[in-house]
Amino acid sequence: MKTFLRFLLLGLLTAAVxxxxxxxxxxxxxxxxxxxxxxNALYLTGxxxxxxxxxxxxxxxLAFLPLYTALFGFTxxxxxxxxxxxxxxxxxxxxxMGMFAYWACMALVPLMFxxxxxxxxxxxxxxxxxxxxxxLLGQSLxxxxxxxxxxxxxxxxxxYAGLMLGVLMEALPAFGNxxxxxxxxxxxxxxxxxxxxxxxxxxxPQAPSSQPATALFPTLSxxxxxxxxxxxxxxxxLAGPAAPPAPxxxxxxxxxxxxxxxxxxxxxxxxxxxxxxxxxxxxLHDLMVETGGLPPFWPSFFGGPIFVFGDREIPIWSSETxxxxxxxxRLTPDGLEITWQAGRxxxxxxxxxxxxxxxxxxxxxxxxxxxxxxxxxxxxSEATPGxxxxxxxxxxxxxxxxxxxxxxxxxxxxxxxAASRYEKVSLPYSERSFHFSQMAFYxxxxxxxxLPLREVIYLTVSDRLADVLPVVPNLPSPYRETLxxxxxxxxxxxxxxxxxxxxxxxxxxxxxxxxxVIRHTWQRCGYDDCYPSILPARAEWGGDEGLRNLxxxxxxxxxxxxxxxxxxxxxxxxxxxxxxxxxxxxxxRPRPAWFNQTTGLxxxxxxxxxxxxxxxxxxxxxxxxxxxxxxxxxxxxxxxPWEKTDYxxxxxxxxxxxxxxxxxxxxxxxxxxxxxxxxxxxxxxxFLYAGLVDGVAAAYxxxxxxxxxxxxxxxxxxxxRLHPLMVSYGxxxxxxxxxxxxxxxxxxxxxxxxxxxMATEIAFCHAGYxxxxxxxxxxxxxxxxxxxxxxxxxxxxxxxxxxxxxxxxYRVNGELVPVERAVxxxxxxxxxxxxxxxxxVYVNRxxxxxxxxxxxxxxxWADFSAMVDGARQxxxxxxxxxxxxxxxxxxxxxxx
Numbered sequence: 001m002k003t004f005l006r007f008l009l010l011g012l013l014t015a016a017v018x019x020x021x022x023x024x025x026x027x028x029x030x031x032x033x034x035x036x037x038x039x040n041a042l043y044l045t046g047x048x049x050x051x052x053x054x055x056x057x058x059x060x061x062l063a064f065l066p067l068y069t070a071l072f073g074f075t076x077x078x079x080x081x082x083x084x085x086x087x088x089x090x091x092x093x094x095x096x097m098g099m100f101a102y103w104a105c106m107a108l109v110p111l112m113f114x115x116x117x118x119x120x121x122x123x124x125x126x127x128x129x130x131x132x133x134x135x136l137l138g139q140s141l142x143x144x145x146x147x148x149x150x151x152x153x154x155x156x157x158x159x160y161a162g163l164m165l166g167v168l169m170e171a172l173p174a175f176g177n178x179x180x181x182x183x184x185x186x187x188x189x190x191x192x193x194x195x196x197x198x199x200x201x202x203x204x205p206q207a208p209s210s211q212p213a214t215a216l217f218p219t220l221s222x223x224x225x226x227x228x229x230x231x232x233x234x235x236x237x238l239a240g241p242a243a244p245p246a247p248x249x250x251x252x253x254x255x256x257x258x259x260x261x262x263x264x265x266x267x268x269x270x271x272x273x274x275x276x277x278x279x280x281x282x283x284l285h286d287l288m289v290e291t292g293g294l295p296p297f298w299p300s301f302f303g304g305p306i307f308v309f310g311d312r313e314i315p316i317w318s319s320e321t322x323x324x325x326x327x328x329x330r331l332t333p334d335g336l337e338i339t340w341q342a343g344r345x346x347x348x349x350x351x352x353x354x355x356x357x358x359x360x361x362x363x364x365x366x367x368x369x370x371x372x373x374x375x376x377x378x379x380x381s382e383a384t385p386g387x388x389x390x391x392x393x394x395x396x397x398x399x400x401x402x403x404x405x406x407x408x409x410x411x412x413x414x415x416x417x418a419a420s421r422y423e424k425v426s427l428p429y430s431e432r433s434f435h436f437s438q439m440a441f442y443x444x445x446x447x448x449x450x451l452p453l454r455e456v457i458y459l460t461v462s463d464r465l466a467d468v469l470p471v472v473p474n475l476p477s478p479y480r481e482t483l484x485x486x487x488x489x490x491x492x493x494x495x496x497x498x499x500x501x502x503x504x505x506x507x508x509x510x511x512x513x514x515x516x517v518i519r520h521t522w523q524r525c526g527y528d529d530c531y532p533s534i535l536p537a538r539a540e541w542g543g544d545e546g547l548r549n550l551x552x553x554x555x556x557x558x559x560x561x562x563x564x565x566x567x568x569x570x571x572x573x574x575x576x577x578x579x580x581x582x583x584x585x586x587x588x589r590p591r592p593a594w595f596n597q598t599t600g601l602x603x604x605x606x607x608x609x610x611x612x613x614x615x616x617x618x619x620x621x622x623x624x625x626x627x628x629x630x631x632x633x634x635x636x637x638x639x640x641p642w643e644k645t646d647y648x649x650x651x652x653x654x655x656x657x658x659x660x661x662x663x664x665x666x667x668x669x670x671x672x673x674x675x676x677x678x679x680x681x682x683x684x685x686x687f688l689y690a691g692l693v694d695g696v697a698a699a700y701x702x703x704x705x706x707x708x709x710x711x712x713x714x715x716x717x718x719x720x721r722l723h724p725l726m727v728s729y730g731x732x733x734x735x736x737x738x739x740x741x742x743x744x745x746x747x748x749x750x751x752x753x754x755x756x757x758m759a760t761e762i763a764f765c766h767a768g769y770x771x772x773x774x775x776x777x778x779x780x781x782x783x784x785x786x787x788x789x790x791x792x793x794x795x796x797x798x799x800x801x802x803x804x805x806x807x808x809x810y811r812v813n814g815e816l817v818p819v820e821r822a823v824x825x826x827x828x829x830x831x832x833x834x835x836x837x838x839x840x841v842y843v844n845r846x847x848x849x850x851x852x853x854x855x856x857x858x859x860x861w862a863d864f865s866a867m868v869d870g871a872r873q874x875x876x877x878x879x880x881x882x883x884x885x886x887x888x889x890x891x892x893x894x895x896x
Contacts, residue, residue: 003114004048010110011044012037017132018102018156025139025152040106043079047072047107051114065171068111069104069164076103098157101164108167123170124163131159149652242413244460246359247467253357255336262329262336264357273461275362277355279326282340283316284364284379289461291406299401299410299459301382301433305351305368306375308450309344313374335363347372351453360467364457371442371450378410378425378437378457385432390823392469392717393700393764396685397640399426399436400468402823409460409468410437414640414688418442418454420655421642444586447649451656465819469717474691477726479678483695485798486516486560487768487790488680488729490697494521495774497537497546501553503773506783508557512790516695516729517554518632518680520564520772522547525573528596531566531603532614533574535621544625551626562630562680565619567611567667568644569593569603569635577614583607583646586655591646594635607646608663609653615667619674630678631671636664637681637689637696665692683732687717691725698728698766700737707739708732709756712828713763713845716819719805719833723765727801730769731760747775754785755865755872755889756845761793762891763831763843765800768793788874795863795876796841796893803835811851841893844886851890855882859894866890 016037023033054068080099088096112120135155142148251266251273264275274290283304288296302317314322322342329338335356342349351368366376381387387403401408412422419440427435444450460468477483489507491500497519504517521527522541523534537547547563554561570582570593582590583605591605606614622628641664642657653659668689671679678694686696700708708731722728731737735744738753761768768789776782810822811830822828829846844851850867863876867885884892 007048007051007110007114008041008044010113011047011106012040014109015040015102015106017128017135018160021135021152021156025148043076043103044106044110051107051111065108065168069108069168072107073100073104073164076100076106079103095157097161101160102156105160105163105167108164112167112171120167120170123166127163127166131155131163241456242415242470242473243358243363243458244361244409244468245466245471247462248464251359253359255331255357262355264335264355264362266357266360273360275355275357275459277336279329279338281316282324282326282342285317287362287459289408291461292404294404294406295383297381297383297403299381299408299461300379300437303377303379305342305349305373305453306377307342307344307349308372308374309347314344315377317379349373360462361458361460364459366453366455366457368453371452373453374442374450376419376440376442376453376455378412378439380425380429380433380435381408382433384434387434389426389428389434389436391426393711393714394687394698394718394722395469396687397422397424398438399424401434401436405463405820405824406461407463407465407468407820408436409458409470411458411470412438412440413456413458414658414661415473416454416456417658418451418656419642420451420645420647421657422640443645443647443655445647445649445655446584446586446588449649449655463820465716465823466720469721472687472690472721472725474689474725476691476724477678477694479672479694480725480727481802483516483678483727483767484801485767485794486514486727487512487770487786487794488695488697489515489517489559489770489786490520490733490772491518492520492527492772493774494526495541497522497542497550500773501546501550503779503783504550504553504557504559507786508559510783510787512787513558514790514794515554515557515559516562516630516680517559518562518564518630519547519550520632522563527564528569528594528603529571529599529601530573530575531569531571532606532618533576534565534618536625548626551628555627555629560630560677561626562628562632562675562677563622563626564632564634565615565622565671566634567615567636568606568608570606571596571601571603573601576617577606577610581606581610581614583644584648586647588648591644605644605646607648607651608641608644608660609646609651611663611667612670615670615674619671623675628675628677630680631675632680633668633671633693634682636667637686637693638684638699640685640688661688665689668693680729683728686728687722690722693726695727695729695767697730697733697769698764699733700731700760706742707745708737708760713760713831713843714819714823714828715764715831715833716808718764719808724804728764728766730766731757731764734771734775747777749776749785752889754788758789758793758865759843759845759889759891762796762841762893763833763845765797765805765833765841766793767797767801791876792863792865792874796839799837799839799893799895800833800835800841803837803839805833806836807832807834809833838896839893840895841891842884842886843891844888847888849888851886853884853886853892855884855894857896858882859896861895862893864890864892864894866892 019033019036023036024030077096077100109124112124138151138155142151249268251268254265256263256265261276261278266273276288276290278286280286283302284300285298285302287300289299290296304316307314322344325341327339329336335354337352337354339350339352349368349370349372351366354365356363381401384401384403387401390400390402392400398411417440420443421441423439423441425435425437425439429435440455442450442453462468500519507515522537524530524536524538526538536544551561570577585591593603593605595602641661644660645655645657647655668679680695681689681693683696683699686693700711734749735746737757738745738749770786770789773779773782808819809816809832810819810828812822812825812827816832830851831843833841842853859879862879864884865872865874867887872887886892
């Protein structure tokens with residue numbers, strides 16, 4: 001018994017060092033630390049029971065130690081792969097080498113003491129002491145939380161790998177002499193590991209924002225269940241900042257000193273754009289725009305910090321009680337730099353502006369010391385009489401200002417922010433002044449700490465819309481080609497799976513191809529209930545077998561199949577997880593999430609830093625049970641990440657939304673790997689995730705109270721920025737797209753409604769979308785809708801999805817003109833889009849006007865809904881004419 005206890009204690013000590021790093025240093029979670037050791041004790045008991053017979057059989061054989069190491073390293077990997085979900089296909093980011101070494105060392109170290117290998121015991125003690133000292137130094141000396149996170153992750157991976165190799169080389173001289181003799185080999189390996197650790201940390205200082213999975217045991221070892229790979233951005237990656245692109249017409253940039261002002265200039269043949277900065281107030285009131293023959297105007301009348309001194313908030317526009325000073329502005333290789341200092345009583349805050357100009361965009365980086373700024377406002381324009389606030393479809397987080405033929409964008413770069421949250425502020429202030437932008441808020445974490453402000457702001461003024469639209473800095477989805485031409489069948493019905501299966505089989509029998517089928521309602525407790533306890537499938541609807549049969553029917557038909565998953569809402573009747581998994585607000589209260597009006601249950605926000613854990617636990621199991629070929633994830637892409645910020649001080653990245661964005665992006669990556677197929681998200685704020693998510697059900701209206709059918713199809717942002725990155729489905733759920741009097745319309749959809757919906761999809765080059773069967777009067781009407789959608793919209797999407805728009809024109813008073821003239825005229829309903837593969841698409845969304853289109857060529861192919869012999873006709877094929885009359889909600893797509 002003493003031998004067993006000693007074996008157990010030594011194994012637990014071996015694991016405890018790494019566990020302490022992760023659970024305590026990185027998560028401040030002692031409960032998780034002790035729970036991890038409890039599971040490790042069970043594992044070590046099994047190891048001990050196997051070690052005794054192995055020693056009697058293999059002790060005298062040279063191969064014993066390598067075989068022993070391989071056996072228990074492999075056993076640990078199998079635990080990771082099949083119990084936890086850290087397989088190469090389930091979690092590609094997990095370090096297989098690190099996990100193998102961790103489990104192997106837990107068995108190998110106590111074995112050396114059981115065998116009384118004195119030299120090896122001495123090596124282990126020395127190694128452990130040096131390792132612990134280095135870990136403590138790293139914890140105390142590395143101030144930045146992201147760098148500290150990276151240090152601990154790498155040291156765990158490489159530390160256990162080095163220990164495993166060192167023990168084997170010390171115990172088996174022949175093993176160490178393969179390359180070098182004795183100590184030289186050990187020191188060479190150790191030096192290589194240290195260098196690798198340093199280089200890797202330098203290469204990727206940003207910490208992953210999620211914590212490892214807990215799988216079947218709520219307190220299972222964080223190290224054992226993850227030992228994450230190098231901290232990194234999401235696997236799909238980010239391509240750069242979110243600044244507007246360089247203008248089509250190149251301009252000469254320069255910075256000129258004029259009296260007490262600095263002028264940032266963009267000079268072109270048609271426009272001389274000047275941003276004048278005169279340091280007087282420390283706010284963006286010091287910044288004016290001068291262009292053309294217009295009087296100067298303020299884009300941000302009193303934008304700037306909102307200070308927090310003691311318990312008082314002081315906006316910069318009412319800061320007369322503060323003491324001010326600033327440094328002399330100085331030119332740098334990048335632009336102009338000035339530091340302001342504001343103080344009250346004994347408190348002082350310094351913040352620095354760095355201005356630079358790139359094309360037509362003025363870049364303003366602002367950074368503060370300390371945590372005395374509660375917000376930064378971009379405020380409102382001033383001296384802009386008659387301007388209009390311009391909402392851009394799918395640009396959900398800020399608007400533009402349209403003034404005297406100029407477009408103005410002013411926004412924070414969400415990829416470079418340290419804020420807790422942003423808030424869109426869009427409303428007229430007066431006839432001369434308009435809010436059209438954002439505020440950034442810096443809020444306290446649960447320990448009462450506020451992070452220092454750091455933002456990058458882009459101000460762009462141009463007579464071309466494309467110049468002021470942000471770039472979405474993500475790489476394209478790897479599944480764009482797979483999803484091309486697919487129609488999304490969105491099934492929400494609370495009915496047996498067999499009914500859905502019959503509909504899918506009927507669509508296949510009718511020859512409908514290229515479908516993506518999503519069954520939303522399938523969970524054990526039903527929809528929006530018990531999350532995250534969703535398995536198995538609901539018994540009343542057919543259970544696992546019924547859902548598996550539905551998935552198999554879709555697979556046999558050649559359709560993609562997914563089920564609804566949710567990793568944000570945590571319900572009080574869940575039987576996995578615990579209250580410690582919830583996100584907290586600044587006051588330490590769980591943050592509310594969705595309220596289920598049917599059951600009366602209020603869910604709370606699952607911490608974004610725990611979302612990946614639950615996704616690893618649940619998503620691979622869904623795939624194993626039902627044979628899914630795609631995934632649908634709720635909420636993540638529907639709302640901006642700043643609506644899901646976790647303020648819990650236990651997390652290194654608390655009280656910031658950018659780590660939430662990274663955490664959710666990792667969830668999307670995990671789902672893509674777990675289901676071996678594309679990930680579809682809910683529409684809303686999805687432009688932030690375009691490319692990181694493969695497709696979305698693309699809600700079109702700015703809010704659920706406004707019918708999408710009323711919103712003019714201003715397609716430029718969607719076609720120029722989102723279209724190259726992902727596939728969008730439909731233009732919103734039918735009840736909300738067809739809403740009237742600010743109320744969703746749940747039934748009564750007509751054929752004319754469908755033409756309107758399809759015309760809008762085609763204008764945006766969106767794939768087809770069919771809402772749930774229970775919204776229709778009969779199964780036959782739903783089937784007919786699905787057939788039309790797949791045939792008419794799907795045929796066009798196969799041609800436009802991978803093509804690039806080269807011309808976008810709007811018909812204004814019978815003339816095709818650029819978007820700038822169409823916006824000025826307020827006429828956006830009739831559109832021509834030409835793609836680089838020759839495809840031409842005409843869409844008539846005008847409520848009453850017909851549009852006569854006369855082509856100067858005979859098309860080789862056409863897809864249209866047009867008037868033929870006085871009646872509307874839908875057609876796909878080779879037309880016999882080059883003249884087409886498009887009715888309201890009609891369209892024409894042709895190839896030369």
